[in-house]
Amino acid sequence: MNNSDDAGTFVPDPRLKREYLEPILQRHDEALEKLANSRKPYKLEEITGVYFLFRGKSLMFVGYAVDVMVRIGQHWAKREIDFDSYNIVECDLEAIALVAAHFIAKYRPPLNQILPAQPVYKTVKQLRFELDVGAIEIKRWIKEREIPNVNGYYRLWDFEDFKPGVCGPGHRIGAREAGRAGLAPESTPFDRSAEEN
Structure with a gap:
């Protein structure tokens, strides 16, 4: 029995739907209806x-x-x-x-091999959320300071003094440069002095 039309496209045998698919779909419909009618929230099975x-x-x-x-x-x-x-x-x-x-x-x-129990290595994508800045700015910081990485992961302490400031329209600079420009840098998410207090 040929299960393709003139264009060579597969056409399922109608018996397949009747004999195999309908009972399967019916069982799934019954399970979904039972789940929808239950008042308990669905929880994934706990896997150890x-x-x-x-x-x-x-x-x-x-x-x-x-x-x-x-x-x-x-x-x-x-x-x-x-x-x-x-x-x-x-x-x-x-x-x-x-x-x-x-x-x-x-x-x-x-x-x-490299990550301790507390995460101190982050990707550029993760640093974007941590520092609340764009990826371009982070990549510029990495390039200017030649910050090393391991498989795309960077040490957080290499960004301790990273605090974007404004030096002209649309130009952001790090905390050290902001201090030199007379802009008072605020504490960063990596400020160790806050942890010591």
């Missing part, structure tokens, strides 16, 4: 395991959590790690740390 965060095809970070989906959501919301996809391996709570350590040793993700 090891998670892998990817940027493109590169594995960037391996972590573990009792509720993996919540932890991945925290990474995403706080912009701690720049990733665009993830994968999960479920495992028992007793073995979770060992499994994560195995994968970290095997694949050596860059952020597991």
